[in-house]
Amino acid sequence: MSPMDVPRPALTRDRIVSAAIGLIERRGAEAVSMRAIAAELGVGVMSLYNHVPSKSALLDGVAERILGGVEFEAAPGEHWTDQVRGQCRAFRQIALHYPRSTLVVMTRQLRAPSGLRPVERALATLREAGFAGETAVHVFRAVIAYLTGSLLREVGVTPALAPAPRDPAALEDAVAAGFPHIAALAPVLGRCDHAAEFEFGLELLVRAIEALPRDAAQV
Amino acid sequence: MSPMDVPRPALTRDRIVSAAIGLIERRGAEAVSMRAIAAELGVGVMSLYNHVPSKSALLDGVAERILGGVEFEAAPGEHWTDQVRGQCRAFRQIALHYPRSTLVVMTRQLRAPSGLRPVERALATLREAGFAGETAVHVFRAVIAYLTGSLLREVGVTPALAPAPRDPAALEDAVAAGFPHIAALAPVLGRCDHAAEFEFGLELLVRAIEALPRDAAQV
DNA sequence: GGCTTCGTACGTACGGTGTACGTCCCCCTC
DNA sequence: GAGGGGGACGTACACCGTACGTACGAAGCC
Structure with missing residues (x-):
């Protein structure tokens, strides 16, 4: 019919x-x-x-789908520091593409391959850069921590201190309440260029990692 | 009666x-x-x-109370790098003291003084260390990002990759699925000493910050 | 073709949630 | 004692996730 x-x-x-x-x-x-x-x-x-089977499993599916969409392939001759930068930026790109799903993706721990592929790529980069197993994992976890915090702030899950002192009244309050440094930096604290902040911290981390002793430096 | x-x-x-x-x-x-x-x-x-007035306001109160309990006073003659370390560790201490409240505390953006006091202390340390306003805020935000990510992982909100390859079957799966580095590092990835990881990343960051150009270095 | 079987879609129902609203009662002030 | 105000409370509503029972259409078998 x-x-x-x-x-x-x-x-x-x-x-x-x-x-x-x-x-x-x-x-x-x-x-x-x-x-x-x-x-x-x-x-x-x-x-x-x-x-x-359940709403929870459905959210797992959401995380898996989004995580699977990241492009992690590195240019062949790229220096390992640029590979690290590229992988971090790839993560940021999906977070910005699915801003309101970011917390969901990050809070689900998935055993599925789509969750392990980025891990594999990151560890490969670090080991090829000459970091021994233990150190590679430490570095990996430090970078993940920075990424997590940066992206959760950028998508608005965590406060950015950004739109707070827009009005002068809040500023006066700050200085009156005994927060002179906040008052002095209010114009800077009021803005938050997420891309610039992301790159600043990323550069900080990459340089620190570069300064770490390596077993077998290459490239 | x-x-x-x-x-x-x-x-x-x-x-x-x-x-x-x-x-x-x-x-x-x-x-x-x-x-x-x-x-x-x-x-x-x-x-x-x-x-x-509402459940949301109640959770704000929870965040405010917990955040207010941090001890942020620095020893007088302490080097600024040790002050940074101390403030980060103070944050970690409350997170560990209220593990299941950590996500609540972090996701609530509060304008109350108890939320601004740690900010004020951190900015004071950085400016006294000789960082100009703009740079102080960049550094502050990078450290906050690392702290956020580290602590959310430690309290279990975010995955730690820790108890995954406890059994050898998962390991075999990993190598079979084309994840050789994960397979090779499985024993390391299987453990996660949160305190050690925290200190490793913190040291990485502090050293990187120390290497940054400062307008007026002191101490 | 007729019958059986099975997977999928669906309606209903239960125990939970946050909270708007109206009522009642205790205590304080005059 | 009379009046008033504030806090405690019960009820009610709209919503949530999901367990359970039912109905129907396609596929396999005789």
């Missing part, structure tokens, strides 16, 4: 994940509910559970 | 905040509900709203 002539595209885990991502980016992570996703797909709520 | 002879301690914003912190630490942040807090205090749910 006619309902068969307009078959909706089959309900699928992939379509559900896509709808969830769209919903998060459009209306925020806390607006995501199974009902909202079902409505978006024009489908009953419980039909989702035929393809996804 | 007799109900007056056993007067419950007056319901108070402070007591509500304390109950919330206790609940978060005992049963996790997602177990916090107005009903659970009220039950903990032996009180009706809606009575809470006489002292707290």
Whole structure:
């Protein structure tokens, strides 16, 4: 009959994940509910559970999908420090592309390959740069920590101190409350060029890593 | 009458905040509900709203209380690099003292003085070390990013890659899936001494900051 | 072709959430 | 004692995740 002539595209885990991502980016992570996703797909709520065991697993799928979209391939002859920079910037790019999903992606610990591929690439770069196993992991974890903090700030999960002292009243309050340095730096604290801050800290880290002793320096 | 002879301690914003912190630490942040807090205090749910305008404001209070408990005073003659280290470690101490509240504290942007005091102390240290305003803020933000990422990992909000390859099967999977470096480093990746990792990255950052040009070096 | 089987979509229902609203009662002031 | 104000409380609403039972359409078998 006619309902068969307009078959909706089959309900699928992939379509559900896509709808969830769209919903998060459009209306925020806390607006995501199974009902909202079902409505978006024009489908009953419980039909989702035929393809996804739980909301938590669905969010795992969101993280996996987003993480899988990063481009991690390095230019062949690139210096290892530039490879590190490139991998960090690749991470930043996806975070900016899916800003409101960033916290979701970062808080899910996934064992799936899409989560391990960036780890593999980073460790490869560091070991080829001449860092022994133990040191490579230390460096890796330090960089990850910086990345996590930077990106969570940039997407607004964590405060940036940015729009605070826009008005002079807050500034007066600051100096009156015994915060002279904050008052003095208010114009600088009021702005936050995320790209510049990211590069500043990244350069700081890369230079520090470069100064570390290596077992077998190459290139 | 007799109900007056056993007067419950007056319901108070402070007591509500304390109950919330206790609940978060005992049963996790997602177990916090107005009903659970009220039950903990032996009180009706809606009575809470006489002292707290909303759950969000209550969580602000939690963040404020915890942040206010940090000890930021520096030893007088201390070198500025040791002051930086000390302030970072102070932050880590509260994070470890309230592990399950850490995400709540970090994701709330508060304008209250208790949130600004650590900022003021950090900026004072950096400016006294001879960093001009702009640079001081850049350095401050880089350190904050590292702190955020480190502590969120340590309290378990963000994955640590730690207990993954406990069993040899996962390791075999890793090498089979084309992750040779992960496989090779599995024993190192399997452990994560958070204190050591924290100090490693902190040292990396402090040395890098020390190498930065300063307008007026002192001490 | 007829029958069975199975996967998927769906409606209903339960226990949870934050909180708006109205009521009641105790205590303080006059 | 009378009046008033503030805090404690119960109820109610809209929403959440999801367990459970049902109904229907396609596929396999005789």
